[in-house]
Amino acid sequence: MICPHCAKNLLRKERPGNRCSHCGRRYALDPKTNPLGLHDLRVLRIAAGLTDEGRVRITPGQLWYALSRKRIREAKGAAGCAAGALAIGVLLTLGALIFQVAFLLYVSGTLLASWLAILVARRTGAVGGVPPIPRAHFRSVALVEWLQVYGSLPAGVVDDDGLALPERPKDAPAPNAVLVCPDPSIAAFLAADGLPERHGIALVRGAEQVRALLPSLPPRGPVLVLHDADAPGELLLRTLRAGHPERPVVDAGVALRTVRGLTKAVPYRDPDGKPSAEERRRLEALGEFTPEELKWLAHGWRFPLVGVPPVKLLAVVDRLAGQAARGGDAERRRATEAGFMTWPGAAPGGTDPQDVSR
Structure with missing residues (x-):
């Protein structure tokens, strides 16, 4: 990953404890340990895009979705399991028929049934689509580390934690x-x-x-x-x-x-x-x-x-x-x-x- 401070390209061994071995400065997020594969420069880049380079302000909830979107869409887990079960099941079925091994036929049937169950579950929406970091945990998993290192949220991000909407002044005109x-x-x-x-x-x-x-x-x-x-x-x-x-x-x-x-x-x-x-x-x-x-x-x-x-x-x-x-x-x-x-x-x-x- 690239050090957000000195722009050096760091190998894993060159950044122990989230600290750059070249400039000695600490960074917040390491893609090897973060569930979303985040690093500081990616967060800053995404935040800048969301704010239209500072024209509008955004909130952590909006930042969470933008950083999670790719992982949600990929949904590799369910797709990989289904494809693997289908491929192995077909191979074992062919092997069982060629070599007339009843046990292989039983195993292949189980795998093909698993593939069918995964496929049905995906089509009905019963699996997949779960963010690696739930929205409710984004603050404790990513933002806490960011605040510890930088002392404030990324530029253009306003905190919405426990924020109460401002009350209308008593002398304010009636709303439309x-x-x-x-x-x-x-x-x-x-x-x-x-x-x-x-x-x-x-x-x-x-x-x-x-x-x-x-x-x-x-x-x-x-x-x-x-x-x-x-x-x-x-x-x-x-x-x-x-x-x-x-x-x-x-x-x-x-x-x-x-x-x-x-x-x-x-x-x-x-x-x-x-x-x-x-x-x-x-x-x-x-x-x-x-x-x-x-x-x-x-x-x-x-x-x-x-x-x-x-x-x-x-x-x-x-x-x-x-x-x-x-x-x-x-x-x-x-x-x-x-x-x-x-x-x-x-x-x-x-x-x-x-x-x-x-």
Whole structure:
């Protein structure tokens, strides 16, 4: 690997204890011992790309996905086992038939059955796709070592550990809309960019905060829902729509059907984040998902918001928030003209906030 300090190419024996034998300085991550094969220069390079060379700020969650994406996609373990079992099984079957050895036929049958089981499991989404470092462990496995060596996160990365969203000042104008974002990394990303203040919208993490803010919104001020393409995200969107039928609830998240058809979108599987039996029943009862999609969700597969390129995500949410803010201003004007208690909906020929979409 290349020393991040003196740029010397170091053999394994030349970097004992994560220290360069040429310049004597310590580095944070060694590709031979890190589960993701990380080294400091790769982390810096990926972070620079995500931030668009410092134009935007990102969070550790977004950095985790970008550093894990290649390993998730490769999924060598399951593919290698299946291919190996098939090849050995075929060879043993031929040997058993040629030499008439019953034991070899038994072993080959077992291997071919194993291959078939692996193949079925992969096709149904029951295996593969598990990141080498779970997102929850990224801080303790990689970031702790980075902080010990450098004292701060990579340039452009803002910490989202236990970050609470800033409270709206009591004298602040009423928001035009509400943006719901359960993912702490993405909420911190949007807050760091100043998006809520720029568009006069309230950024919240869940449904409880939405209910608390509704009285201060314009009569038909929209609720934007920014969510992962996974079971909790799909259920959150529909829960908010069912709970607030009088308001436009806009799906600002990653569309499940769209993202599953994109070759560049790399989902991952969280074995500990599978939906419960009750959540699976609710998803099935909606009648909006195919049997294949329901199986995909049931196995814990998801495509996260942290997987969307930060600059692209910010541009999309910026546009949606701007549309929502303009709709809220128009609603306020019409409410003032018609009288709040008598105002029935969008004015004739006007723009209905329910038309706000991607």
